Amino acid sequence: MGGDISEVERAISRVYDSPMADSDNSTRILVPAGALGSGVRADELESGLALNPHAIALDAGSTDSGPAYLASGKSKYSRQAVKRDLGLLMAARQKAGVPLLIGSCGTSGCDMALDWTLEIVLELALEQGSTPRIAVLYSEQDKALLKAKAAAGAVRPLAPMGELSGASIDACMHIVALLGPEPYMAAVEQGADIVLGGRTTDTAVLAAVALLRGEHPGAAWHAAKIAECGGLCTVNPTSPGVVMSVDRGGFAIAPLSPANRCTPQTVSTHMLYENSDPFRLVEPGGVLDVTDAQYVAIDERSVRVTGSRWTPGPYTMKLEGAGGGPFQTIMLVGIEDPAVLEDVDGFLARMSHALKRKVERTLGAQAEGADISLRPYGWNAVSGRTPPEGATPPREIGLLFVATAATQALATEIAKICNPMFFHFPVREGKELPSYAFPFSPAEIERGQVFEFHLNHVVEVATPFELMRTRWVNVPSKEGVSADA
Amino acid sequence: MPKLNDVCRYVRSKNAGPFWVTIDLFFDGQDAYQRYSDDPAISAAAIGRLYGVEAQAVRRFKVDTLNVVKISIPRSQPQGGVLERDMHSGQQFVPMLDIVLA
Numbered sequence: 001m002g003g004d005i006s007e008v009e010r011a012i013s014r015v016y017d018s019p020m021a022d023s024d025n026s027t028r029i030l031v032p033a034g035a036l037g038s039g040v041r042a043d044e045l046e047s048g049l050a051l052n053p054h055a056i057a058l059d060a061g062s063t064d065s066g067p068a069y070l071a072s073g074k075s076k077y078s079r080q081a082v083k084r085d086l087g088l089l090m091a092a093r094q095k096a097g098v099p100l101l102i103g104s105c106g107t108s109g110c111d112m113a114l115d116w117t118l119e120i121v122l123e124l125a126l127e128q129g130s131t132p133r134i135a136v137l138y139s140e141q142d143k144a145l146l147k148a149k150a151a152a153g154a155v156r157p158l159a160p161m162g163e164l165s166g167a168s169i170d171a172c173m174h175i176v177a178l179l180g181p182e183p184y185m186a187a188v189e190q191g192a193d194i195v196l197g198g199r200t201t202d203t204a205v206l207a208a209v210a211l212l213r214g215e216h217p218g219a220a221w222h223a224a225k226i227a228e229c230g231g232l233c234t235v236n237p238t239s240p241g242v243v244m245s246v247d248r249g250g251f252a253i254a255p256l257s258p259a260n261r262c263t264p265q266t267v268s269t270h271m272l273y274e275n276s277d278p279f280r281l282v283e284p285g286g287v288l289d290v291t292d293a294q295y296v297a298i299d300e301r302s303v304r305v306t307g308s309r310w311t312p313g314p315y316t317m318k319l320e321g322a323g324g325g326p327f328q329t330i331m332l333v334g335i336e337d338p339a340v341l342e343d344v345d346g347f348l349a350r351m352s353h354a355l356k357r358k359v360e361r362t363l364g365a366q367a368e369g370a371d372i373s374l375r376p377y378g379w380n381a382v383s384g385r386t387p388p389e390g391a392t393p394p395r396e397i398g399l400l401f402v403a404t405a406a407t408q409a410l411a412t413e414i415a416k417i418c419n420p421m422f423f424h425f426p427v428r429e430g431k432e433l434p435s436y437a438f439p440f441s442p443a444e445i446e447r448g449q450v451f452e453f454h455l456n457h458v459v460e461v462a463t464p465f466e467l468m469r470t471r472w473v474n475v476p477s478k479e480g481v482s483a484d485a
Numbered sequence: 486m487p488k489l490n491d492v493c494r495y496v497r498s499k500n501a502g503p504f505w506v507t508i509d510l511f512f513d514g515q516d517a518y519q520r521y522s523d524d525p526a527i528s529a530a531a532i533g534r535l536y537g538v539e540a541q542a543v544r545r546f547k548v549d550t551l552n553v554v555k556i557s558i559p560r561s562q563p564q565g566g567v568l569e570r571d572m573h574s575g576q577q578f579v580p581m582l583d584i585v586l587a
Contacts, residue, residue, distance in 0.1 A: 063503050066565035066572050160504060160542065160559035269551060272509050276501040276557035278546050295550075320503075325567060371567065382576050404567050453503040453563040 026247040027210040033240040034230035036060035037077025044241035044256035055209040061104030067322035071451035073112035109199025110174040111140040125475040134473040135187035139198035161456040168454040172321035180284030182464035184208035202228040210246035221288040222308035223251035233270040250306035264295035286312040321455035329411040331401040334437035370405040415444040490582040492517040498578035503564040506574035518552035
């Protein structure tokens with residue numbers, strides 16, 4: 001157990017007993033898009049501001065697109081796309097005089113990605129002539145500290161992972177712990193206009209202000225889960241914004257665009273999306289259970305939800321970690337020759353054997369540990385499964401060659417050795433050499449490093465604040481950034 | 486005997502975090518759901534055999550209000566490694582379509 005439970009309760013109650021819990025009968029949170037940088041719409045923000053919201057909140061990240069973003073610390077969305085969305089959101093925030101909360105900044109929410117986002121916010125503040133008070137919530141983890149936590153038994157694996165080893169920690173380039181809502185609540189209570197969060201659960205950043213204002217916790221968390229992908233819970237997901245209104249008994253959800261609609265079906269179906277369990281969601285400090293939730297249409301475009309339950313539990317934070325693996329160089333060739341296509345599997349088995357033998361002969365021990373993978377798109381590249389006996393031959397295949405090796409140079413060396421044989425491999429031995437269709441010159445493409453996730457664990461903490469740092473940043477009047485706390 | 490694809494209006498799969506894939510079977514109406522949602526051909530054991538994972542690792546949920554059976558299975562490799570073929574697990578539902586029901 002990570003700490004004394006009463007200490008957790010005291011830390012949480014300090015932020016929950018806030019004067020912001022006023023008499024307005026609901027808390028309205030604008031969720032302008034499923035992800036910062038994906039394209040916030042000015043007209044939707046305008047409609048949203050007319051609803052007198054208490055906050056604007058959204059997340060900017062996820063592990064959804066794979067390990068590259070956490071391992072490299074780079075954003076999935078471009079700087080220009082993020083700046084465009086941030087510009088609209090900061091202007092709307094300023095106009096409405098409400099806080100703007102952004103979770104999982106820069107895709108991975110590691111410190112480098114968070115600082116990248118902060119720099120854009122400061123640049124925009126200068127351009128817009130505004131001076132928001134900015135709180136930055138860091139949640140990247142120190143490896144030595146995590147090893148000590150693991151040694152003390154405070155780190156548990158989640159299925160299908162085993163116990164945390166020092167080697168998996170060392171293999172990571174960045175490790176983050178997923179924040180709960182409390183650091184956002186504390187920052188808003190202390191007067192933050194903009195809260196930029198490191199990696200955070202998708203729900204926590206959206207639920208924070210409703211929880212701070214004392215709304216029904218089950219409703220706040222459930223509303224946040226429904227709203228976390230923006231328009232995905234509506235009939236028209238290309239319209240990205242929604243508003244969640246949370247009160248003491250439940251919540252309502254509606255799209256920001258007057259032309260779009262939420263129905264009980266679109267809203268309840270969203271509990272299935274990207275969730276392994278459609279009823280229970282484990283969050284920092286408790287579990288959301290929607291088994292008995294009721295979804296009722298209020299009008300043509302809004303749905304009210306009641307019966308969501310929140311059960312407080314020990315405070316744990318999920319860990320995510322990713323690191324760099326080997327490097328890959330690829331080649332793509334197109335094949336339409338019917339003589340090849342009548343027996344794709346036999347052709348590929350012979351080619352694979354010949355390519356590997358050639359690399360071994362040319363490079364010897366240097367090639368140890370390297371891998372060559374042939375993937376025939378149009379046949380079975382996606383699944384890798386053997387097609388059923390007697391399957392109709394394809395009309396053409398795109399044959400992808402993937403060389404994986406310890407360095408980029410070696411992966412490219414292997415591709416270059418394989419190039420002539422890959423290009424001219426005969427259907428049968430002793431036949432004239434065919435030529436297949438390369439679309440590019442040079443044929444070899446250096447794809448870069450393979451990145452890998454290494455952690456799927458939770459860490460127990462004494463308080464929601466134990467493994468995070470809050471930094472307050474003021475917009476500089478002329479040059480340089482001043483940190484005042 | 487119908488195939489699963491004949492009695493569902495929509496079948497999809499998606500990554501649920503880097504270590505899990507989740508498959509949603511939207512049955513075509515309440516009748517189809519009631520008749521087929523407990524079919525042995527889509528039991529945890531059968532799904533485990535189809536995807537090469539142990540039956541006890543397969544998580545299976547019935548969502549009566551939506552006529553949905555949800556099946557979650559651990560990925561054989563975490564998302565994004567050297568052997569990745571389907572980064573978002575978006576095509577992992579396909580082997581389900583041809584399952585023959587009783």
